[in-house]
Amino acid sequence: AQTVTQSQPEMSVQEAETVTLSCTYDTSENNYYLFWYKQPPSRQMILVIRQEAYKQQNATENRFSVNFQKAAKSFSLKISDSQLGDTAMYFCALRNNNDMRFGAGTRLTVKP
Amino acid sequence: GAGVSQSPSNKVTEKGKDVELRCDPISGHTALYWYRQRLGQGLEFLIYFQGNSAPDKSGLPSDRFSAERTGESVSTLTIQRTQQEDSAVYLCASSLDRTKVETQYFGPGTRLLVL
Numbered sequence A: 001a002q003t004v005t006q007s008q009p010e011m012s013v014q015e016a017e018t019v020t021l022s023c024t025y026d027t028s029e030n031n032y033y034l035f036w037y038k039q040p041p042s043r044q045m046i047l048v049i050r051q052e053a054y055k056q057q058n059a060t061e062n063r064f065s066v067n068f069q070k071a072a073k074s075f076s077l078k079i080s081d082s083q084l085g086d087t088a089m090y091f092c093a094l095r096n097n098n099d100m101r102f103g104a105g106t107r108l109t110v111k112p
Numbered sequence B: 001g002a003g004v005s006q007s008p009s010n011k012v013t014e015k016g017k018d019v020e021l022r023c024d025p026i027s028g029h030t031a032l033y034w035y036r037q038r039l040g041q042g043l044e045f046l047i048y049f050q051g052n053s054a055p056d057k058s059g060l061p062s063d064r065f066s067a068e069r070t071g072e073s074v075s076t077l078t079i080q081r082t083q084q085e086d087s088a089v090y091l092c093a094s095s096l097d098r099t100k101v102e103t104q105y106f107g108p109g110t111r112l113l114v115l
Helices: none
Strands: A003-005 A010-014 A019-021 A024-026 A033-039 A046-052 A064-069 A074-079 A088-096 A099-102 A106-111 B005-007 B010-013 B019-024 B031-037 B043-050 B065-069 B075-079 B088-095 B110-114
Touching: A003 A088, A003 A099, A010 A019, A019 A106, A024 A074, A033 A064, A033 A074, A046 A064, A046 A074, A074 A088, A099 B043, B005 B088, B010 B019, B019 B088, B019 B110, B031 B075, B043 B065, B043 B075, B075 B088
Parallel strands: A010 A106, B010 B110
Antiparallel strands: A003 A024, A019 A074, A033 A046, A033 A088, A064 A074, A088 A099, A088 A106, B005 B019, B019 B075, B031 B043, B031 B088, B065 B075, B088 B110
16 A cells, blocks of 8 residues: 655744755555645645656756655655745645555745 | 636535535546545545546445546536535546646535534
């Protein structure tokens, strides 16, 4: 069975600073995909970034980047220059074929 | 439409009543997923549709839950004889699912409250 673990229920960061959200996972598959989704109070799930497991290069999307450590089964999200609008729940997810698993989420608060 | 839409956005019902939730996926997306999100928790997979294939119902929590999808269009999730424990946000997502690399795009969800 595939599992996704987010060990930080809540985090906070000062505006303009950098924060890293942790995610570890477990799967027996070699080919899979990892995602970070953001869920603001509006509850709409928004894709932040995704990573294909076969790619060694870490994915980057503007202020968002990941540190993908395949051997350690770790997939952390780094948010640089944090903005007030980044305040939301962040979910890490693992997908292999039809099986999609989400972590329990990390509530991030960006403080002014 | 531009994105996945769901209706109603909020639903309040009495225990024992049946409810029907609707999802309109992005046009052209062959895959459709339903998830349940209880307050303060992550997403639980419920059911997955892929084209005309038999749906993957492995996440449905009980036989009170069922879902249908006509072709590659609208899907409805039905909960019969609702219980208070069914209170949650029900999220729908769709994806192209052509290469299995696809990203899921989520709707805004339906918040269900069972009194």
